[in-house]
Amino acid sequence: MRPITTQTLFSLQFSGDPQFSPDGQSIVYVKTTINQEENKYQSQICKYDRKTGRDIPFTQGLAQDKLPKFSQDGSYLAFVSTRSGTPQLFVMLTDGGEPKQLTFFKKGVKSYSWMPNNQLVVAARKDDANEKSDVRVVNTLRYRGNGYGFYGDEPIHLWLVQVDGSGPQQITDGNFDETDPTVSPDGKKIAFVSWREENQVEVTPSLYTVDLDTGLIDLTYQGKGSVSHPVYSPNGKWIAFFGHEHGEDSGYNTELWVVSTGSGEARSLSRSLDRPVGNQVGTDARYETAEVSPIWDMDSQKIYFTATHEGDVYVYSVTLDEKIQKETPGDTQVVTSFSYHSGVIAYAKETPASPAELYLQQNKEIQQITYHNTPLFKSLTVSVPERTKFQARDGLEINGWLLKPPGFSSDQRYPLVLEIHGGPHSSYGNTFLHEFQVLANSGYIVLYTNPRGSHGYGEAFVRGSIGDWGGKDYEDLIDAVDAVARLPYVDRNNLFVTGGSYGGYMTNWMVAHTHIFKAAVTQRSICNLHSMIGTSDIGFWFNVKELDGADIWEDEEFILSRSPIRYANRVQTPVKIIHSEEDFRCPMEQAEQWFTALKRLGVETELVRFPNENHDLSRNGQPEHRVERLDHIVGWFNQYLGNKE
Numbered sequence: 001m002r003p004i005t006t007q008t009l010f011s012l013q014f015s016g017d018p019q020f021s022p023d024g025q026s027i028v029y030v031k032t033t034i035n036q037e038e039n040k041y042q043s044q045i046c047k048y049d050r051k052t053g054r055d056i057p058f059t060q061g062l063a064q065d066k067l068p069k070f071s072q073d074g075s076y077l078a079f080v081s082t083r084s085g086t087p088q089l090f091v092m093l094t095d096g097g098e099p100k101q102l103t104f105f106k107k108g109v110k111s112y113s114w115m116p117n118n119q120l121v122v123a124a125r126k127d128d129a130n131e132k133s134d135v136r137v138v139n140t141l142r143y144r145g146n147g148y149g150f151y152g153d154e155p156i157h158l159w160l161v162q163v164d165g166s167g168p169q170q171i172t173d174g175n176f177d178e179t180d181p182t183v184s185p186d187g188k189k190i191a192f193v194s195w196r197e198e199n200q201v202e203v204t205p206s207l208y209t210v211d212l213d214t215g216l217i218d219l220t221y222q223g224k225g226s227v228s229h230p231v232y233s234p235n236g237k238w239i240a241f242f243g244h245e246h247g248e249d250s251g252y253n254t255e256l257w258v259v260s261t262g263s264g265e266a267r268s269l270s271r272s273l274d275r276p277v278g279n280q281v282g283t284d285a286r287y288e289t290a291e292v293s294p295i296w297d298m299d300s301q302k303i304y305f306t307a308t309h310e311g312d313v314y315v316y317s318v319t320l321d322e323k324i325q326k327e328t329p330g331d332t333q334v335v336t337s338f339s340y341h342s343g344v345i346a347y348a349k350e351t352p353a354s355p356a357e358l359y360l361q362q363n364k365e366i367q368q369i370t371y372h373n374t375p376l377f378k379s380l381t382v383s384v385p386e387r388t389k390f391q392a393r394d395g396l397e398i399n400g401w402l403l404k405p406p407g408f409s410s411d412q413r414y415p416l417v418l419e420i421h422g423g424p425h426s427s428y429g430n431t432f433l434h435e436f437q438v439l440a441n442s443g444y445i446v447l448y449t450n451p452r453g454s455h456g457y458g459e460a461f462v463r464g465s466i467g468d469w470g471g472k473d474y475e476d477l478i479d480a481v482d483a484v485a486r487l488p489y490v491d492r493n494n495l496f497v498t499g500g501s502y503g504g505y506m507t508n509w510m511v512a513h514t515h516i517f518k519a520a521v522t523q524r525s526i527c528n529l530h531s532m533i534g535t536s537d538i539g540f541w542f543n544v545k546e547l548d549g550a551d552i553w554e555d556e557e558f559i560l561s562r563s564p565i566r567y568a569n570r571v572q573t574p575v576k577i578i579h580s581e582e583d584f585r586c587p588m589e590q591a592e593q594w595f596t597a598l599k600r601l602g603v604e605t606e607l608v609r610f611p612n613e614n615h616d617l618s619r620n621g622q623p624e625h626r627v628e629r630l631d632h633i634v635g636w637f638n639q640y641l642g643n644k645e
């Protein structure tokens with residue numbers, strides 16, 4: 001057996017986005033591997049035949065092929081591929097042959113949907129006619145996005161394209177983005193998500209429908225918060241979508257809604273679940289390319305969707321009369337994508353011991369159908385986490401996990417690393433976490449918890465950090481460390497801490513408020529909530545909401561009182577700062593401020609700057625950079641490990 005190391009990353013494989021063929025006999029899915037020589041990810045579409053059990057590659061090449069969708073008669077498979085540079089729409093016959101490129105948008109395709117008559121509707125940004133100079137003239141608040149870069153002047157619109165390659169024909173226009181097209185069963189209408197208001201500070205998209213005969217656009221559902229992933233019911237009477245009614249705010253449960261295409265009446269079907277739809281569990285060992293939308297049963301009475309529950313992600317179903325059922329059994333799973341066909345669910349599932357593999361479920365029987373990671377994992381010392389619970393000072397139950405080194409013995413003492421997730425409304429859960437496995441395999445016990453503010457424990461819990469960053473969330477974390485440090489096998493003289501984004505904020509906050517940690521690594525972090533409002537791509541709404549409306553003009557004192565930079569002169573713990581130079585979410589200036597402050601104050605510190613990387617370095621950065629990032633984390637902790645005070 002071999003330990004899991006930073007280099008293990010190159011051998012991981014990620015399966016996802018299963019899609020049934022219209023006859024239900026085969027499933028296509030996306031398999032992503034890492035090409036170490038090229039330092040790139042490679043995704044190909046594979047096809048699994050349910051009768052023969054044969055699993056074959058369907059597309060070839062070194063590019064990233066994703067979002068496979070069968071045409072309604074099953075004769076074509078469309079997908080988005082980077083094989084010509086940017087992500088463009090391709091189509092191929094399902095019995096083989098060469099893929100044909102259908103779109104040539106300069107900035108690529110965002111989303112698409114099949115029409116009944118072998119046409120497709122595509123959401124894409126029009127090519128920028130004004131790109132004469134490399135100077136950027138900015139007029140809007142939302143001019144750049146982490147991981148995307150600068151948006152340019154042209155908004156996203158809908159276009160019709162034909163499988164024979166003719167088109168694209170533009171079908172919507174105006175100075176606003178229009179995405180997520182869904183086509184009515186008769187092919188006459190397209191519903192889509194758009195934000196058509198002038199207000200750029202807080203965007204609350206709505207659902208619109210365009211009539212393809214008349215070109216007229218109707219407002220189908222007036223959004224009051226988030227609206228995404230609309231899907232027509234097979235009988236055309238409803239559109240299901242994901243949304244909430246609380247403005248632009250990630251600290252609420254996004255729910256499954258339906259709107260009647262006749263009366264316009266809209267309601268949430270999943271409110272009583274009190275859980276957010278989709279996957280809110282983070283990991284650094286995922287390459288899921290799917291856009292997971294609600295899926296209707298053929299009778300138009302039931303909808304399938306995923307939701308996050310206490311660190312697990314399951315497939316659920318809900319009827320139009322709001323009867324909710326958990327569909328995937330077990331309690332240690334993170335379903336990252338799924339497809340449904342006549343009583344059978346195909347899904348991609350991660351577990352604490354493996355990245356995503358595909359499963360089929362029929363009549364409560366589960367069959368694993370891909371084993372891409374199995375040979376590798378049989379030769380590795382994988383540690384399996386233990387679930388644990390803590391009681392917060394106010395009695396709230398806080399969930400967590402302990403990941404122990406392989407070969408753990410309770411007679412020995414082990415150093416401990418506290419890992420803090422970001423968001424703050426993300427969560428940890430029952431998934432495979434490469435960084436944590438590397439630390440456990442390096443001899444550390446890893447403690448990770450879901451303090452208040454995490455998703456998956458109900459709306460009251462997720463709102464527990466609003467207006468209180470560095471307050472009770474900090475206590476939840478520090479009390480968990482305190483409880484675990486009392487265990488006889490934990491070396492309380494060797495406690496370490498790390499986290500990313502809001503987890504990096506909390507790491508900075510911790511070293512400024514306690515001296516219990518031997519060393520810290522702060523990643524894609526925040527130290528100044530005041531400057532953040534103006535420099536993050538989402539700061540002007542996100543940070544203001546997170547501090548319960550506190551803004552720079554009226555509440556400067558409060559904002560700074562919740563900013564680690566104010567307490568930098570209390571820090572004694574050695575801190576390594578890891579940051580990506582193209583991070584638009586928690587901009588580089590945050591790391592620079594923290595580094596400069598700590599250096600001026602004589603704290604042992606080091607700044608590691610990753611060029612050509614954004615906020616998602618740990619998840620989809622260049623593979624070599626990801627390995628280097630992990631080496632920096634383990635190396636820093638190892639450097640301070642020992643008995644010296």
Ligand SMILES: CSCC[C@H](NC=O)C(=O)N[C@@H](CO)C(=O)O
Binds near residue numbers: 421424
């Ligand atoms: C402007 S502060 C943003 C913090 C960020 N939240 C939303 O984007 C965050 O903590 N992100 C987490 C979870 O995605 C991360 O790990 O990057």
